[in-house]
Amino acid sequence: MKKSVRWGAIVAAAAITSMTLASCGASGGSTTAKSGDVKSIKVVIAEYSKDHTKTFWDAFTKTYEKQTGVKLNLQIINWNDLDQQSSTMIQTGNVPDILNENAYASYAADGLLYSADEVLPAATKADIIPAFVKSGTYNGKFYGMPDLSSARALFYNTDLFSAAGISKAPTTWDEFTADAKKVTAIGNGAVGYAQPLGPEEAQAEFAIWLFNNGGDFKKNGKWTINSKQNAATLQYLKDLSVKDKVTQNNPGGTNRTDGAFSLFEQGKAGMVVGFSPLQGALDTQYTGVKYAIAPMPTGDNAAPQTYGVTDYLMSFKKKGNQDAVKAFYKLYYSPSQINTWIKAEGFLPVTTSGLAKFKDDPKLKVYLDTLPNIHLTPTDDPEWDKIKLTIQQNIGLAVAPNGDPKKFLDDLQAQAEAGK
Amino acid sequence: MGGRSRRQRRARGTASVAEALLWLGPALVLIVGIVLYPAITLVATSFGTYSITGLRKGDAGTSNYTNFLTSPDLPRVIGNTGIWVGAVVVLTVLIGLALAQFLSKEFVGRRFVRWAVIVPWASALVISSQLFKLIYDYYHGVLNQLLLSLHIIQKPIDWLGDNHFTMASMVAVGVFVSVPFTAYLLVAGLNAIPADVYEAARIDGGSPWQIYRRITLPLLRPAILIGVVLNLIYVFNSFPVIWILNGSNPGFGNDTLITYMYKLAFRSAQHDVGLSAAAGVFNVLIILIAVGVYLRLVNWREGKEA
Incomplete structure (x- = not known):
């Protein structure tokens, strides 16, 4: 009799301990808890290359933190694992603020994303090449902000x-x-x-x-x-x-x-x-x-x-992160950032200002001429x-x-x- | 009286609840956190409807299970799993038995050979699999170059891409990475057999083959039993070998239940974690049943007494 009481106590204690652990796991990465603006954002970036991706984003993080005072938690994930990890993040409620992926429409359809009206400065939106705005638009709203493009x-x-x-x-x-x-x-x-x-x-x-x-x-x-x-x-x-x-x-x-x-x-x-x-x-x-x-x-x-591909930087609706996300886009699309990044990775621009900047590069000419008329897959x-x-x-x-x-x-x- | 008996009990080593918790706590937390909690989450997930993004949309009832069990690829995948597990476990134990016999004999350089056998075990599965992917490569692989230069084959063989060879190539790697553990398990089993039994057998005039069959094998039974059960579970759950070697092949023609489960969640058109969780529950049941049937067949309890 007494023995079973003891066992009951042990199991109960263990269960409580584990539940506490589990709930820590679930809420640890999320920043939704408090009211007001967030103090940090989680940014998940795809690894385009071992050499350049981390270099650029580390520098970007420093600039962003200095400008905004918001901490940027950067996570760079290999393309092979990205889909699995992002899906798990959403499944477990550990949603990032910004996610870099090759698809966005399903996220928009699930009602998870901010549209450009909410987070993208008007001048920035005007700078993005219309073909990419079109491919990033789902149900009349622009959700899939292009990070870079490539043409074949x-x-x-x-x-x-x-x-x-x-x-x-x-x-x-x-x-x-x-x-x-x-x-x-x-x-x-x-x-x-x-x-x-x-x-x-x-x-x-x-x-x-x-x-x-x-x-x-x-x-x-x-x-x-x-x-x-x-x-x-x-x-x-x-x-x-x-x-x-x-x-x-x-x-x-x-x-x-x-x-x-x-x-x-x-x-x-x-x-x-x-x-x-x-x-x-x-x-x-x-x-x-x-x-x-x-x-x-x-x-x-x-x-x-010309067949073209673009990947996306989408942002997730979370309480208090709107300004931080807006600041992220503003900084990312500033010519000194985005063009550095695209040049380092050897991809193509997604902005009109980027087109102008790269147009004299003889290696890119064959692609750039066709970029505004690029043919994309129906990612919307x-x-x-x-x-x-x-x-x-x-x-x-x-x-x-x-x-x-x-x-x-x-x-x-x-x-x-x-x-x- | 009561107080004395209590003290006696404590002296015999019965701990209070608090003491017991202190000692058992870490292990229990681990068991609950690493085994129980994920298992509960798995089952809960298998009853949910999930969007392609991973967002839970609502309850699915048992539809994930019916969808999984009626999916047209399942029979093929189950067949592959049977071949994969059966072939790898049988070959591993047979080769392990031979290797163990060899390694338990005294010979010059034995230590060297023993170390060499450990190496495939000590290296990560992902690394071994990548290595074999290079060895099997159609254009640059060592295997084709070797066979071509020996004139055993006239033109290269697509070891991983040609459906006639894919499973056999993967089984070979599966055996390669499973043999070391099994061989060492059996070496330990061989060492535990007392020498005087062999001496008695020799005095009675038993031939080596008789001695092996009538003495070594029966006395090795517990070790073989453990080797088979552990290999069944390891090989069934083995992900990296198939994932990497089968990585560039289309469809589900060479997948086992484990890689199929992963593809259902993240690679296939379904891209559905709920469906994949149902597959996961199914997999756990399959391996439990397989181990149970095996233990039943070999009369586990009897074996323990022997």
Whole structure:
């Protein structure tokens, strides 16, 4: 009898202790508790590169704290873990004040975010390139503030091209296939086209090609994923590896960074779709590779489209953090900050003032000319966040020898429409 | 009288509640904090509806469970898990038995070999897996280069990307990282067998194979039992090997329940922590049942008496 009483007491005590611990864990990072303005904000930033991200944001933190007197708790997270960590933060109520992610619409749809009217100075908003304001606008309000952008273009190895007897970059898909065949024919491990359709970033690879075949994911508010143009595009991408055999082995299982890019960096790939950070790597680390950059070849004989990507700095509605968040944006978008950061990481600007600042950089010219007309994915639709994940996970199966591109797109269209 | 008996009891070592708490407290806090609290949270999460952002939208009832159990990828994933756990555990124990026999003999350089066997155990799973990813690489991997230069194969094999080889390649790594622990467990088991039993067997004229089967194996039974149960749990829960080696493959064709659970939460189109939590509860039940069935099959209690 007595023994059980003791056990009861022990269990009760332990339970209380653990509950106290747990509640500490839940409320420790949040700053919502007190009234009035917050004394600190939590800023979660994606790690774009090991070398530059921390350097810039540490300096930014110092400036911000000096200017505002608000403490900035900086957390830099690797892209691979970012989604998991941000999702866990929100699930456990440990919401950051500012979050840097590649999607925002789902957060806006959940009613978690401040819109630009609440936190972005009018002059700053006016400086942001209209194409990015549009892609950051959900339901008529601007929630997804762009932090930087990148645009893709065709990189080709000029040594391999001259060895294959090709004098200029392809401008049509027929030329592209022919050139890729010539490069592959050199042998000795040469690959015509390095095609990354593995889970890492497959939606980008697919988007680049379908935009240059008159296709799109969404047109006039309607999903057009299984359109004729898109189906032809995916079939073409599949044929490159299965029929023409001009790609590296198993494109559906090849990621971009450690697969396609590394083949190009080793001088093995004739062509790859790249962006300015790849250019940076080629100019500093892999200087043996002679290359040039050209607009994407097109399948429909129209003018080449430039596929662009932007990431976002969104801010979460929390009691008393509005002024601190506003000060954050004001500082971030000041030319001395944002341009330093974009230059260090080798990306492209998102502001008109940034365009003016970088326009004389010969390396960026090929991208900057197209930036105001850049073609983006429908990131303003929360459903896209799931479509993107499906493409990443499953497109590799559709381009496998036994894959069915048309069925994959039909399923994707059905998924998108069901989400509405 | 009462006072004396009480003092006697205390002298025998019965502590007061406060004393007991003081000693048990840290362990209990750990158990409640690290085991019980997350388990309760897991179950609670599995009954919630979550947005893709991680925001709880409301109660889901049992829909997460029905959605998980009816998902079209599940049979394949369960099949993969069976092959993965079965193959790795069986091969690990067999190789572990052979290796333990070898390591328990005296020979020149034994200390060296013992150290070498520990290395894969001492290095982090993530590092070993990354290393194997490089070894298996289609274009630059050492394995293909070796086999090509020995003319065993005519063209490179896509060890991780070709579905015929992916699981076997992962199993090989799983065995590689599990063998050291198992081998050492069995070495300890072998050392615990008294030498005079062997002597008696030899005097009675037993052949080496007879001695191994009739004496060594039965006496090793407790060690093998522990080795199998611990490996079942470790291998089932093993995340890094499959996550890294299968990392660039599309779909769920080579996933086990553990990596599938992670993908459901953060990578798949569902991107649903509620669904993933239901998968987590399912996984715990599966491994409990698997261990229970195994112990039942080998007559655990009998084994303990032997």
